[in-house]
Amino acid sequence: MVVFLVLVTIHEFGHFIVAKKAGVLVPRFAIGFGPPIFRWGKGETEYSLRIFPLGGYVQLAGDMPQDNFFRVGEPLTVRVDEQNQVTELGDEEDISGGVTGTLVRVDTVRTYKIALDTSNGVHEFPIARRAFLINGKERIALAPPDRQMARKPLLARMLIILAGPLMNVFLTIVLFAIVIGSIGMVASPPQVATVLPASPAFAAGMRSGDVIQAVDGRSISNWMQFVAVIEGHPLDRLTVTVERRQLQQTLHITPRKRKDGVGFIGVTPTVTHGVVPAITGGFQQTVSYTQLIYGSFGQLFTHKNAFVKDSAGPVKIVAIISQQARLGLLNLINLTALLSLNLAILNLLPIPPLDGSRLLFLIVELIRGRPIDPRKEYLVHAIGFVLIIALTVFRTYLDVTQLF
Numbered sequence: 271m272v273v274f275l276v277l278v279t280i281h282e283f284g285h286f287i288v289a290k291k292a293g294v295l296v297p298r299f300a301i302g303f304g305p306p307i308f309r310w311g312k313g314e315t316e317y318s319l320r321i322f323p324l325g326g327y328v329q330l331a332g333d334m335p336q337d338n339f340f341r342v343g344e345p346l347t348v349r350v351d352e353q354n355q356v357t358e359l360g361d362e363e364d365i366s367g368g369v370t371g372t373l374v375r376v377d378t379v380r381t382y383k384i385a386l387d388t389s390n391g392v393h394e395f396p397i398a399r400r401a402f403l404i405n406g407k408e409r410i411a412l413a414p415p416d417r418q419m420a421r422k423p424l425l426a427r428m429l430i431i432l433a434g435p436l437m438n439v440f441l442t443i444v445l446f447a448i449v450i451g452s453i454g455m456v457a458s459p460p461q462v463a464t465v466l467p468a469s470p471a472f473a474a475g476m477r478s479g480d481v482i483q484a485v486d487g488r489s490i491s492n493w494m495q496f497v498a499v500i501e502g503h504p505l506d507r508l509t510v511t512v513e514r515r516q517l518q519q520t521l522h523i524t525p526r527k528r529k530d531g532v533g534f535i536g537v538t539p540t541v542t543h544g545v546v547p548a549i550t551g552g553f554q555q556t557v558s559y560t561q562l563i564y565g566s567f568g569q570l571f572t573h574k575n576a577f578v579k580d581s582a583g584p585v586k587i588v589a590i591i592s593q594q595a596r597l598g599l600l601n602l603i604n605l606t607a608l609l610s611l612n613l614a615i616l617n618l619l620p621i622p623p624l625d626g627s628r629l630l631f632l633i634v635e636l637i638r639g640r641p642i643d644p645r646k647e648y649l650v651h652a653i654g655f656v657l658i659i660a661l662t663v664f665r666t667y668l669d670v671t672q673l674f
Contacts, residue, residue, distance in 0.1 A: 273602075275301060277438065277610050278326040281617070284437030285328040285430060292426045295413035298329035314400070314411040324662065330430070331411070332418025334648050336378035339403055339410070346373045346386060348395060356384060356397045359412075360404030369393070382414050420644060424636060431628050438614035439556065445607035447552030449600050454541035455551040459483070460493040461540040462512075469536025474523040476537065480512040493539045500525050504533030556611060563615050622654025 278301055289296050295314055300306075302320030309318035340346070340359075349358040349368040362370050371386030371393070378397070385394040403410040415421055419430070460482045465472045482490050485499045486509050499508070504527035512519050525533030618626040628651070635641045 273606050273609065274323055277441075277606070277613055278302075278323070280437050280441050280610070281434045281613060282326045282328050284433035284435075285330075288433035289328065289330055289419075289430045292422055292430060293417055294419050294422060294430065295331035295411055295417040296328055297331055297411040297413075298327070300329075301326040303327075311409060316409065316411075330419040331413030332379075332420045333644075335644055336412055336418075337376055340373055340376045340384075342373050342375060344373055345370060346384075348384065348386065350395060351398060353398075354395060355401075356395045357401050358404050359384070359401065364404040364406065369395075378412065379415060379418070379420075420641065424632060428629065428632050431625050431632065434625055435614040435617045438610045438617075442556050442559075442607045442611040442614070443549070443552040445552075445603050445610065446555040447548040449604050449607070450551040450555070451543065451545065451548030452600055454543050455547045456493045457540040457542050458492050460490060460496050462537050463540040464538045466536035470523050470526055471535040471537045474510075474521045474535075475519075476510070476512065476521055476523070476535075477514065480514050480519075482510065483513055483518070484511040485509070500535055501532040504528070504531065506533075555607075559608060559611055560615065563612060621658075623651035623658070624654075627651065627654065 282299060282301065286296055286299055297314065298316050298318070300318045300320055302323040303325055304321040306318040306320050309316055311317070345362065347360060347362040347365045347368040347370040348356045349365050351357050358365050358368070362368070369386065369388060371388035374385040374387050374392055376384045382397050383394055384397060385392055397412060397414070399414050401412045403412060419427060422430075462471075462476060462478055462480045462482070464478055465476050482493075482496050484490055485496065488499070490496045490499070504525050507522060507524045510521045510523050512521060523535055525535050528534055617624050618629070620626040620630045631642055631647055
């Protein structure tokens with residue numbers, strides 16, 4: 271569960287920090303869903319850890335119209351400062367010593383004012399730049415128009431949405447780099463470290479330090495490519511071009527056939543260590559796994575029963591994490607990197623209410639030249655959220671039946 275919390279926190283922090291840099295007010299930063307286990311306020315943001323740690327959210331001011339917090343015709347109490355500006359709004363039992371009346375109108379998008387029908391008539395109050403909606407123990411910061419998400423430039427809003435997945439990609443690169451830095455990275459171009467005595471490679475004249483250049487005239491750029499050719503040609507005579515002491519040599523090797531049917535020649539690769547190779551390897555690993563994950567997502571929609579048999583929900587993922595943790599720290603770090611990358615790619619799918627869907631709405635806005643009605647967009651995301659929760663519950667049920 272700690273792994274989940276780390277991945278979600280990193281993701282939401284990406285949205286949070288870029289939103290703050292762009293000047294968007296962030297009333298809430300929540301890890302998990304449902305009732306809060308504990309929460310605390312700092313500045314204008316309420317931070318909370320909630321009971322269901324299967325996600326999280328950063329509430330961006332104006333993402334949902336703030337006018338929706340209020341109901342015209344209902345009683346409302348406000349506290350005002352020396353400049354007659356509203357600093358707190360809520361029910362009378364939550365705000366003592368305030369001005370109480372019936373809400374006549376409210377505008378948090380343009381004029382940023384509120385009007386109450388009190389015993390002394392209708393009074394209009396400007397809302398202070400630092401104002402809070404009080405609801406019991408909750409204090410929700412209200413944002414003036416210039417600090418609302420919808421009022422920011424389109425590019426800034428796109429960057430805020432992309433920041434979450436990009437933070438997960440960054441974490442993936444760092445974690446892969448840690449693993450590679452610990453165990454080393456296979457040299458590229460591929461170089462032979464050791465040659466087993468009495469092996470096909472030794473008999474053919476291959477020696478430690480040889481750099482593999484080509485097999486049967488086909489260029490070899492990495493060790494995995496070399497292994498794939500050898501394993502795929504048991505008992506076939508192969509012409510291997512190597513570089514030794516800056517001179518090219520041609521070797522003829524016939525791979526032996528193992529019991530499992532694949533070929534082998536008895537060599538091991540040279541492994542390099544260092545910060546730069548680790549970072550480079552982390553980036554390369556991230557690119558490679560990104561391609562594999564996108565291919566896997568495609569199979570979920572094109573292969574029958576792929577969702578049931580090949581995907582994993584929260585319960586199965588926790589079981590896999592526990593298994594990898596028992597195998598060692600590096601295994602756990604490697605799995606965490608893969609989960610982080612999966613989270614980034616999943617969130618970029620154009621499915622409400624994921625980041626990809628919100629990005630799609632912004633692209634539509636760019637094409638149309640005007641934004642989509644925020645209430646309609648909010649409704650689409652709300653429906654998508656319900657469907658995602660239903661799908662998660664179903665996948666969890668499958669996890670339980672498959673594991674137990």
